[in-house]
Amino acid sequence: MKKIEAIIKPFKLDEVKDKLNEIGVHGLTVIEVKGFGRQKGHTELYRGTEYVVDFLPKIKLEVVVPNDMVENVVVAISESAQTGRIGDGKIFIVPVEEAMRIRTGERGDVAL
Secondary structure, eight states: OEEEEEEEOGGGHHHHHHHHHHTTOOOOEEEEEEEOSTTOOEEEEETTEEEEEOSEEEEEEEEEEOGGGHHHHHHHHHHHHOOSSTTOOEEEEEEOOOOBOTTTOOBGGGGO
């Protein structure tokens, strides 16, 4: 099993969610986060004063899938989240040792 974490632009969430649903991913976690990478934020003007906005709003998706689904999930996220502009985000893939469904006690891939 692998945990796939993706940082994406907020307005791309519905596209990514729909694409993941199409390929058979039925559960995911969504967290509203703030951060920056190479884009380093931007400057804004408020009441005549200029200030730097360096933490930009992003969405962090987390999904755990069996090993055989990893590549399909990564492709689905990258294709549906891409705008071609700076700040599109990142995808991280992390090994997961075990999963357990609390309600039934099932473990492993069946718990997903």
